[in-house]
Amino acid sequence: QQQVKQSPQSLIVQKGGISIINCAYENTAFDYFPWYQQFPGKGPALLIAIRPDVSEKKEGRFTISFNKSAKQFSLHIMDSQPGDSATYFCAAGYSTLTFGKGTMLLVSP
Amino acid sequence: EAGVAQSPRYKIIEKRQSVAFWCNPISGHATLYWYQQILGQGPKLLIQFQNNGVVDDSQLPKDRFSAERLKGVDSTLKIQPAKLEDSAVYLCASSLSSVSSYNEQFFGPGTRLTVL
Numbered sequence: 007q008q009q010v011k012q013s014p015q016s017l018i019v020q021k022g023g024i025s026i027i028n029c030a031y032e033n034t035a036f037d038y039f040p041w042y043q044q045f046p047g048k049g050p051a052l053l054i055a056i057r058p059d060v061s062e063k064k065e066g067r068f069t070i071s072f073n074k075s076a077k078q079f080s081l082h083i084m085d086s087q088p089g090d091s092a093t094y095f096c097a098a099g100y101s102t103l104t105f106g107k108g109t110m111l112l113v114s115p
Numbered sequence: 116e117a118g119v120a121q122s123p124r125y126k127i128i129e130k131r132q133s134v135a136f137w138c139n140p141i142s143g144h145a146t147l148y149w150y151q152q153i154l155g156q157g158p159k160l161l162i163q164f165q166n167n168g169v170v171d172d173s174q175l176p177k178d179r180f181s182a183e184r185l186k187g188v189d190s191t192l193k194i195q196p197a198k199l200e201d202s203a204v205y206l207c208a209s210s211l212s213s214v215s216s217y218n219e220q221f222f223g224p225g226t227r228l229t230v231l
Contacts, residue, residue, distance in 0.1 A: 010157075012157075022132050040219075042222075047204050047224065047226050048224055049208070049222030049224050050158065050206075050222050052220070052221075055219075077139075089196070095157045095158070097157075101146075101163075101170070101218075102148075102160055102163055102170075102171055103220070104160075105157030105158050105159070106157050107155070108155070108157050
């Protein structure tokens with residue numbers, strides 16, 4: 007199975023700070039890179055996604071940066087809020103997705 | 116719009132017993148996925164259906180796991196017999212189609228299985 011490596015495993019950020027989560031993939035055929043947010047007891051929910059023909063995508067406080075040559079992409083959460091505290095998963099693939107292991111984000115008040 | 120429904124939400128069984136999970140996808144979604152999420156890890160695809168046909172079951176442990184999607188709507192995932200390492204959350208997801216790669220997958224709340 008093609009791997010998607012995600013870091014860090016956990017992250018603590020102060021309210022108002024910037025949260026940054028990184029992912030790296032191996033398969034150059036992947037052409038869809040979503041980020042999912044998961045709260046305890048819930049299924050993952052799509053947060054934001056990017057295609058490899060753009061280097062950055064922004065939706066509100068959430069930004070994906072994509073580096074095709076390095077096979078890396080990252081999620082930036084600006085002005086992090088306590089309500090952002092959740093587990094975040096990156097994924098990559100085509101019609102099927104390979105998920106990273108997740109990053110547990112805690113935003114302290 | 117109703118989301119992906121799954122039942123039961125929780126299940127506790129002893130090893131070597133059998134168990135079944137049910138999923139009802141979002142109406143009109145042709146593609147259905149079953150994932151296994153072990154504590155502390157990301158979801159791992161077990162099987163993908165397009166309507167009632169299997170697209171990918173390469174990671175399904177076929178000696179003990181089986182899944183079906185009759186009539187291209189609801190789906191069931193069965194484990195028989197269960198092992199301790201099957202303890203996990205089983206997530207069902209659906210999407211409009213897997214023909215296009217840019218299709219959002221909508222996840223259900225999952226079934227938490229504990230095997231004792």
